[in-house]
Amino acid sequence: MAKLLIIDDERAIRSTLREILEYENYEVDDIDNGVDGLDLIKKKKYDLVLCDIKMSKMDGMEVLEQALAYSPDLPFIMISGHGTVETAIEASKKGAFDFISKPPDLNRLLITVRNALDRGTLVTETKVLKRKVSKTRDILGSSDNINKIKETIERVAPTEARVLITGANGSGKELVARWVHEKSNRADSPLIEVNCAAIPSELIESELFGHEKGSFTSAVKQRIGKFELANGGTLFLDEIGDMSLSAQAKVLRALQEHKITRVGGEKELEVNVRVLAATNKDLMKEIEEGNFRMDLYHRLNVINIHVPPLTERTEDIPEIAQNFLEDICKEYGMPVKKISEGAIAALQNLPWTGNVRELHNMIERLIILSDKTITEHDVSAFANPGGGTNIGAANGSNHAPANSNGSGGAFNYEKFSNFQDYKDYAEKEFIKFKLEKNNWNVSKTADDIDIQRSHLYSKIEKFGLKRVAD
Secondary structure, X not given: OOEEEEXXXXXXXXXXXXXXXXXXXXXXXXXXXXXXXXXXXXXXXXOEEEEEOOOOOOOHHHXXXXXXXXXXXXXXXXXXXXXXXXXXXXXXXXXXXXXXEOOOOHHHHHHHHHHHHHHHHHHHHXXXXXXXXXXXXXXXXXXXXXXXXXXXXXXXXXXXXXXXXXXXXXOOHHHHHHHHHHOOOOOOOOEXXXXXXXXXXXXXXXXXXXXOOOOOOOOOOOEOOHHHHOOOXXXXXXXXXXXXXXXXXXXXXXXXXXXXXXXXXXXXXXXXOEEEEEEOOOHHHHHHOOOOOHHHHHHHOOEEXXXXXXXXXXXXXXXXXXXXXXXXXXXXXXXXXXXXXXXXXXXXXXOOOOHHHHHHHHXXXXXXXXXXXXXXXXXXXXXXXXXXXXXXHHOOOOOOOOOOOXXXXXXXXXXXXXXXXXXXXXXXXXXXXXXXXXXXXXHHHHHHHOOOHHHXXXXXXXXXXXXXXX
């Protein structure tokens, strides 16, 4: 039910509007002045405000401005007994959804309210969808280290300062870069990411600056580089420590002069790009060894944000693990599993060489292989997928899975080329074990492992599971 607020100093108008809107099943509050109206807006969450323009204490236009400064997406319908075209235009310029003259026409009022609420819903849905598409997670945790990072992002993001993000692999450097961009004045422009470690040294310059047709053997057509694609926005150079020295020289020139030249081209192109960089290397050591330019380091390192490893902020693990648990269960279409305090304590005691990325994979593994509640035993059993974990024993089976030659004994993980293959195998074995335990009662098994029955049928079909006749 939509929640509306009426701000008007005429009791008769408030009563009439309230009666009409409550009849239409809206939840309505009303107040007789703008000052108290603003207080209500800050205390409660309203979907729409109807506000008179001429009031004592505070003018309706001032209420509009201050309310939208606090809640930019809140729809306002301005009402006045002295309506003019100029007043309506002024209200629109200040952000009002619409303007209605007193006494309001009933049909127009209800249509305008409905349209304003629809617009508010669309704005909210658009923001949610943008977040889903960008998949930018929140920076989880409340440790001193994480709070310091969040505070730094808030201060640095609105500026044009370059940022160098340091930290181990999997610690969340890319996430920090995304939030610097999202909170910057360039948030509506593109964020272009380049993983310098994943691009061969002979191709990195073409990737960054583009190339002209025929500039080298495989250049069959002109290519636009990342600097041009990021024009007006942000360029994130991940693993900058792996960039070749020749590419470093060109990046330095681009940062100094705000100009680039495509490979094989002669024309200088102006670019307006904010550069963020990240590395897991000690760049000062790389400079000493002649692998990184000192002048580029100083250009990039205007602001340094260091992301600590997970082992230095274990107090954040409960929050991160619970968040991953909810997200992954939702993605899999299953009810959210519980995780015991013992399991959390066990997670906090692991070495986490892969940091937050490893924790995400671990939680996904536990969701697949554990029962409704993830226990300390589950963490112990599945903590090291490459270390000989006995899946059958962990699930209560009386036998270990067969190894690659079909015999029992130690489980052979060498037969899996990647984690997805291992995950599919483990999921298949787990479902098969539960079905056999429940005498192939699909409904009971679905309830036992906490997934929808239709989802279980899909899994049975996917893995080709069949009941063996006794």
